[in-house]
Amino acid sequence: MTVIEVANLSKRYGDTVAVRDVSFAVEDGEIFGILGRNGAGKTTTVECVAGLRTPDSGTISVLRRTPRDPALRALVGVQLQEGRLQDRLTVREALELYSAFYPAPADWRALAGDLGLGDRLGTAYGKLSGGQKQRLSIALALIGAPRIAILDELTTGLDPQARRDTWDLIESVRDRGVTVVLVTHFMAEAERLCDRIALIDRGTVVALDTPAGLVSRAGTAQTIRFRPAQPLDDTLLTALPEVREVRRRGDRVEVVGTGDLLHAVSSVLAVHRIVAADLRLEQATLDDAFVRLTGDQTREGR
Ligand SMILES: Nc1ncnc2c1ncn2[C@@H]1O[C@H](COP(=O)(O)OP(=O)(O)OP(=O)(O)O)[C@@H](O)[C@H]1O
Numbered sequence: 001m002t003v004i005e006v007a008n009l010s011k012r013y014g015d016t017v018a019v020r021d022v023s024f025a026v027e028d029g030e031i032f033g034i035l036g037r038n039g040a041g042k043t044t045t046v047e048c049v050a051g052l053r054t055p056d057s058g059t060i061s062v063l064r065r066t067p068r069d070p071a072l073r074a075l076v077g078v079q080l081q082e083g084r085l086q087d088r089l090t091v092r093e094a095l096e097l098y099s100a101f102y103p104a105p106a107d108w109r110a111l112a113g114d115l116g117l118g119d120r121l122g123t124a125y126g127k128l129s130g131g132q133k134q135r136l137s138i139a140l141a142l143i144g145a146p147r148i149a150i151l152d153e154l155t156t157g158l159d160p161q162a163r164r165d166t167w168d169l170i171e172s173v174r175d176r177g178v179t180v181v182l183v184t185h186f187m188a189e190a191e192r193l194c195d196r197i198a199l200i201d202r203g204t205v206v207a208l209d210t211p212a213g214l215v216s217r218a219g220t221a222q223t224i225r226f227r228p229a230q231p232l233d234d235t236l237l238t239a240l241p242e243v244r245e246v247r248r249r250g251d252r253v254e255v256v257g258t259g260d261l262l263h264a265v266s267s268v269l270a271v272h273r274i275v276a277a278d279l280r281l282e283q284a285t286l287d288d289a290f291v292r293l294t295g296d297q298t299r300e301g302r
Contacts, residue, residue, distance in 0.1 A: 001027065001028040002025045002026070002027060002028070003026055003027065003028050003062070003063055003147070003148055003179050004024075004025065004026035004032075004049060004060075004061070004062050004063075004148065004179075004181070005025045005026075005059075005060070005061045006022060006023055006024050006025070006045070006048075006049065006058070006059075006060050007023050007058055007059045007060075008021050008022070008023055008057065008058040008059070009021070009022040009023070009045065009048060009055050009057075009058035009059075009060060010022070010055065010056050010057045010058055011041075011044050011048060011053065011055050011056050012056060017203050018041045018044040018203055019041040019044050019045055019048070019055075019203045019204075020041075020202075020203040020204050021058070021204060022041070022045055022058070022198075022200070022203070022204065022205050023058075023205065024198045024205060024208055026148075026179060026181060027179075027196075028179055029174070029177065029179055030174075030179060030180075030195040030196060031170065031171075031174050031179075031180040031182055031193050031194050031195050032179070032180065032181050032182065032194065032195065032196055032197075032198070033182050033183075033184060033190040033193070033194030033196070033197035033198070034046065034181065034182070034183045034184070034197075034198050034200060035184055035185065035187070035190045035194075035197050035198070035199050035200065035290070036185060036199060036200035036201055036294075037185055037201070037294075038185060040185075040200045040201055040202065040203065041200055041202075041203040041204075042152070042183045042185075042200055043152055043153075043183065045200070046078075046150050046152055046181060046183055048060060048067065049062060049067060049150065049181070050067065050076060050078045050150055051066075051067030051068040051069075051072065052078075062075075062076060062148070063075055063076075063147065063148070073101075073102075073144070074102050074103055074104065074144045074145070074146065075144075075146055075147050075148065076146050076147070076148045076149075076150065077140075077141035077142050077143070077144055077146035077148070077149045077150070077178075078141060078149075078150045079137045079138060079140065079141035079149070079150065079151045079152060079154065085125045085136075086125065087124060087125055087126025088124050088125070088126065089124065089125050090121065090122055090123060090124050090125070091112065091117055091120050091121050091122070091123055091125070091128070091136055092121040092122060094125065094136060094140065095108035095111070095112060095121075095136075095139060095140070095143065096108065098140050098143045098144075099143050099144075101144065102143065102144035102145070104144075104145060105143050105144055105145060106142060106143055106144070106145040108139070108143060111139050111142060111143065112139060114172070115135045115136075115138060115139045115169060116132075116135055116165075117132065117135055117136060117139060120132060129162075130157055130158050130159075130162060131158055131159075131162030131165060131166070134154055134155070134158060134162070134166055135166075135169065137154075138151065138154070138166075138169055138170075138173070142173065142178070146178060147177075147178060147179060148178065148179045148180075148181065149173055149178050149179070149180050149181070150181045150183075151170065151180060151181070151182050151183065152183040153183055153184060153185070154166055154170070154182070154184075155167075155184070155186065155189060156185075163186075163189070167189065167192055167193055170182065170193055171193065182194060187285065187286045187287045187290055188286075188287075190211065190286060191211045191285065191286040194211060195210065196208065196209065196210055197209065197210070197211060197214060197286075199214065199290065199293055199294070201293075201294040206293050206294055207293050211286050214286060214289045214290075214293065215283070215284050215285065215286055215288070215289045216258060216259055216260075217289070217293070218284070218288065218289035218292035218293050219258050219292070220258070220284035220288040220289055220292060221244060221256050221257065221258060221284065222256070222257060222258065222261050222262075222281060222282060222283050222284055223254055223255065223256050223281075223282040224254070224255045224257075224261060224262060224265055224279065224280070224281050224282075225252055225253070225254050225255075225278070225279070225280045225282070226252065226253055226276035226277060226278060226279040226280070227251050227252050227253070227276070227277040227278050228253060228269075228274050228275070228276060228277075229274065229275035229276070229277055230272075230273070230274045230275065232253060232269075232272075232274055234246045234248075234253075236268050236272060237253075237255055237265060237268060240257070240264045240265070240268065241259075241264075242257045242258060242259045242260065242261045242264040242265075243255055243256070243257040243261070243264070243265070244256050244257045244258065245257075252278075261281075262281050
């Protein structure tokens, strides 16, 4: 079931075109990534979806309603980049305050416990670590027991461990049955978490696919290395549409190709009863795909 549908969304600020003709659909229960470098138009897109900005053109439907429908307030939890709280507000006060906004809020004590904030209820926001602030902002996005959570640049500024903890949290949010829209400029984050990704560049969607789909769509080469235990005729491999090149390095074979290369090569080896020893696959990453699909030479904004 589609829970968010964005069709031909455009938005400009004065002379700056922030978003141009963006379309995508988010399915129930998925983690949907909006990935792009700084200034690509990600925040503008999700702010329109959250009803915080008015598009210049295009249509948006969220749970079959228009974004500003008051009924959505309890159904969509939003954690936006500038969601800072007052430094002196404690975790407990913030949670109580926010739960008062909703008709049927989640149990904030349980939520704080689930998010590892149970022992921080009396701590002032200004005294929390970066990771704890992020946990609190996730808790506040979930306090209304929403069906959709929109999380924008959640892990920016966190150290690698706190970032990984936050990834686990996002997965646990999805496991509660909440659909997650995740805005990020971190490739590794999108690759690890997202079921599907809309890759946004200069205000437009340049590709929309699974992480693996984006990698193979970019046509970035992968390499398989192995040592055949029986004699191998290279033409068996070069005949495969997935294979671009077969190289020999001593007793090792290197197969360069695209698509589902590993499956294609291992099927041929199995048919000819050739055992591949020390088999290694060097996979292209989403990082490589990003560079290809956006034509980004500077590799900025990763
Ligand atoms: N309120 C605003 N007024 C004028 N220009 C804006 C405003 N908000 C965003 N922009 C511009 O619109 C473009 C898209 O910005 P947006 O914040 O949507 O991108 P983003 O992909 O979320 O980037 P970031 O990750 O840096 O937040 C940028 O060129 C930005 O400078």
